[in-house]
Amino acid sequence: MIRVSDIMDKEVINVKNGKRLGYITDIDMDVNEGKIVSFTLLGDGGRGIFSRGGEGEIIFWNDILKIGCDTIIVNIGSELNLDEFNI
Known part of the structure; x- marks a missing residue:
């Protein structure tokens, strides 16, 4: 089991x-179910415990691939377009 403070x-x-x-x-x-539905992020540097204010990005529980020691890996949005970088 993982604690909210760890996440x-x-x-x-x-x-x-x-x-x-x-x-x-x-x-x-x-x-009612005792389950996490989603997380809100405020972007790089937007740290705080249950802070309010500003628009955040929503990450749904189903988008999480792995919860590691230091990071949470998610799978959202479109893939990186290498054509933008002339590679």
């Missing part, structure tokens, strides 16, 4: 493009 300290990274999405600032739970 809040981990950086969220998108596996599709390697982008650092930031840190979790809020958690949406289904209290």
Whole structure:
């Protein structure tokens, strides 16, 4: 079992493009089921425990691939377009 405080300290990274999405600032739970539904992120540097204010990015529980020691790996959005970089 993992504690909410453990999740809040981990950086969220998108596996599709390697982008650092930031840190979790809020958690949406289904209290009837006792399960986490989604997380809210405020982006790089937007750390805080259950902070309010500003628009955040929503990450759904189903988008999480792996919760590691230091990071949470998610699978969201489109893949990196290498044509943009003339590779």
